[in-house]
Amino acid sequence: MTRRSPADLRTVLAGLDLMPGQLVRVREEVPARFGVSGHYAKWAGAPAPPPTGPGPAVMYERVTPSGAGAEARAVLMGLYGTRRRAAALLGTTPARLPHQLLDAVAAPVPPVRAREGREPARVVLPPDLTALPVPVLTDEDAGPYLTLGAVLATDPETGVRNLSIHRMCVQGPDLLTLWMVPGRDLEAAYRSALRAGCPLPVAIHLGLGPAVLLSSCCPTSLVPTGLDELAVAGALGGAPVELARCRTVDAEYVADAEYVLEGELLPDLAPENLRGTAATPEFLGYQGRAHPALPTVRITGITARDGAILQAVSGPGHEQSVLLGFGMEAAVLGRLREWDAPVKSVHCHTAGGGQLMVVLQWFHKRSAADDEVVRKASESVLEDFRMAKMVVSVDEDVDLESDEDLWWAMTTRMQADRDVVVLPDREGFPLDPTQSTAYSPALSADGRTAKVVFDCTVPHAQRDRFHRPRFTPAGSARPTRP
Missing domain, CATH: 2.30.110.10 (Electron Transport, Fmn-binding Protein; Chain A)
Known part of the structure; x- marks a missing residue:
């Protein structure tokens, strides 16, 4: 309790x-x-x-x-x-x-x-x-x-x-x-x-x-x-x-x-x-x-x-999205735990009404096999949660509460031809006006949608190339030798 x-x-x-x-x-x-x-x-x-x-x-x-x-x-x-x-x-x-x-x-x-x-x-x-x-x-x-x-x-x-x-x-x-x-x-x-x-x-x-x-x-x-x-x-x-x-x-x-x-x-x-x-x-x-x-x-x-x-x-507004988002975050987190996926945090962004945009933060990848684990788990969230339309996956050094950090990760840790996965014509949520055949003839019915994963996690083999600097607080640095 x-x-x-x-x-x-x-x-x-x-x-x-x-x-x-x-x-x-x-x-x-x-x-x-x-x-x-x-x-x-x-x-x-x-x-x-x-x-x-x-x-x-x-x-x-x-x-x-x-x-x-x-x-x-x-x-x-x-x-x-x-x-x-x-x-x-x-x-x-x-x-x-x-x-x-x-x-x-x-x-x-x-x-x-x-x-x-x-x-x-x-x-x-x-x-x-x-x-x-x-x-x-x-x-x-x-x-x-x-x-x-x-x-x-x-x-x-x-x-x-x-x-x-x-x-x-x-x-x-x-x-x-x-x-x-x-x-x-x-x-x-x-x-x-x-x-x-x-x-x-x-x-x-x-x-x-x-x-x-x-x-x-x-x-x-x-x-x-x-x-x-x-x-x-x-x-x-x-x-x-x-x-x-x-x-x-x-x-x-x-x-x-x-x-x-x-x-x-x-x-x-x-x-x-x-x-x-x-x-x-x-x-x-x-x-x-x-x-x-x-x-x-x-x-x-x-x-x-x-x-x-x-x-x-x-x-x-933010308020409805916040109220809806926390429960959705807990549900996604619980599902990923069932799959033993190495997820650290989940953030259902207010820009998606607390439901449609899901940001997944992953623990440090232990091996190259985790590249595929992250990708498949991200797709599974879209398959298992009808409301989820977009998943953005990021590493644990990204601040989930900072829109600037999320955009930075999307800009510098993603290549569209290899890191964007589209799942076409899935069950969706009709209050989103794009989820209609009038908007996209590729949809089989109103209330269906294309879903997408943006994998902004660093490939395990290249992790040393994506090192973020850590600044030392004033007064705590070791003195240099003369």
Whole structure:
């Protein structure tokens, strides 16, 4: 078990307040519609459109909701806007966090029922989503979106609990549409409920501690079906996650969440956007396309902590990519360990949304045989991980967190005619607009892609020709003889 990390969002923010430049508080009133997203854009980071760059967490203390007469409430953006800050919230570094995630998956700590009187006090709010400061990001959007809403549900057939984040659009005061990426565990629970002829009770959380939120973003390749994400969070955070019972539905919720929206995932379908084709900006940097028919959630109750903070993300930007990337890194690292490949670190770059671009760092090659091991293992990552589109392999003297060092390695340690491997027409991810037959007739169907390995590792036989100088710190050099 790792050392205990802050359990709830408020403890995290109190710590950031003491660190210069890490948390900006905006005290003037801004509207939820375009105001939050427009102000935060300069700090969102790529793939948000320029000019932008990764910046601080930003607390908007007075955000006015869309509902008439609704009071201003707080919205938090950018808490996980840099890899260094995101890892530090869990008391670790970007290089160590994937290893700790693997340890947490191997030794999960199940959640527990919150002891009476210990859970944070909650106030009951009217079940009216228009009274909450849910941001609208662009004028094309289908409406206000819960961009960081973590849905907790239990499969009625298997009894397996699942916590995962999904795109949810506010369609009315008590109605959401919810898009489940096909194959996710929530979809399996939803289909179980449909077979039973019942709606699926859910608790939607807005504002969670870092261990819980990061665990909810982990892919199935890391946290397989049957393993509770809350148990992973307990191991990652160093203490069991505490749960309580919902008031209006037969479901549980994380006791220290800022907002909890209680509801039922219904069999009824509704269009995501009645006025156009756009949804909301996606994590790869392009405007999302609205779905013609999505499951709906009927909100039956809302509770909140006093002075609750609604946490959200900008569609494109560093934050979503960071949250997605760490789980993917751990999954890739675990797979390469199974193959006994000499991998040192994995970095899922934010330029690929934390999924499409994978940088592999390899230990020092022991023999010429390792040249082939690195090449084959790099290709196997592309074959085994559908989302991965590009692998860049580098040696252990390259700084994975430095884009300049990565480009330097690609420039001076790669020859395109021998070090670039293309895998044509593989299963891909259709949110990348190049992955379509309209872009490339060589693809057999939309959602397929050509994948590529850039092998920027030094051949073992030529390692002496690629020696980087090491500068001696002043005062530590041995004196020269006269």
